[in-house]
Amino acid sequence: MDLPSELRVGIEAALRGVGQAELRAAAAGLSDRYRAGHGASAGPPGGARYVASPAAAAAYAAYRMPATYAAVAAAMAAMAARMPGWAPRSLLDAGAGLGASLWAAAEVWDDLAAAELIESAPAMLSLGRQLAGRGGSPAMAGAAWRQADLTAPWRAERHDLATAAYVLGELPEAARGALVDALWAHSGHALLLVEPGTPAGWAIIRAARERLRAAGAAIIAPCPHQGACPLPEGDWCHFAQRIARSKIQRAAKGAELGYEDEKFAYVAVAREPGTPISARVLRRPVARPGRIELALCAPDGLRTETVTRSNRERWREARDAEWGDALP
């Protein structure tokens, strides 16, 4: 996956406005924080303190935004595949940061026409607005960026799609459930929650999934069923999305590879069920001589399926299947 070119150019322009030393220091600060376990149960209050300066916002643009964009875009593509007749006209994004979810939604759904973004950090709001100014879609041009603390009372319109990406883990644990409820109440049809693909990120998604199921939401993705999650203790449901890194992003991160793989956990729900799938591929398929092993989550539970060439149709599906894919 590549970043939309306007976003890539915008990030590069933002990085040019910041001194290399300042940017490295800000990127190192973010990096330390994520390595220390973003989404750890302690949940630092308000993200604003981590992205308090324009340099920190620029570092986020280089260091994290491409990866969060990739994760959200992949989750939205999975939603779109299960809701082929539906496209949101409007988006509410909580803890919007630099607007990664807005860019992803505009990429996945051409009809997106309006957006409301809530964020506490002024430096993020300012750079997010600036980046969105480069986007071609009406939703980006007309987006309403609002400063608010999601742990205090906040107001927003109801929108077709509500999202919170890499945000719940930044809130105190006690505030997460209320945000999930509020976002569901503000969603006209669908809600997408994304967290890092770590055990801590998955625990947050799993708790939100249970809460939404209890509220009567239909699970759209990644699960192929509406039941309780069958994953055993110690395992965690997560996926990976590869995203290209530009030269300037590599320099900001001190990285050599031309891409990165973002691991993420997510749940998407809606007010009506999506088109059925027979299973979701939960791990990278393992190809062995004459057979392919698929770790699947299916409506009747978890299973490992060994596919051989004797079943030609299944073999073709298994050969093309990737981690995270839905099997028809």
Ligand SMILES: C[S@@+](CC[C@H](N)C(=O)[O-])C[C@H]1O[C@@H](n2cnc3c(N)ncnc32)[C@H](O)[C@@H]1O
């Ligand atoms: C890890 S960033 C994710 C940004 C964006 N959603 C993305 O996927 O790139 C978390 C964002 O949530 C914001 N945030 C954290 N706590 C918040 C709060 N209590 N109220 C509003 N925004 C908050 C932070 O300022 C930060 O921009």
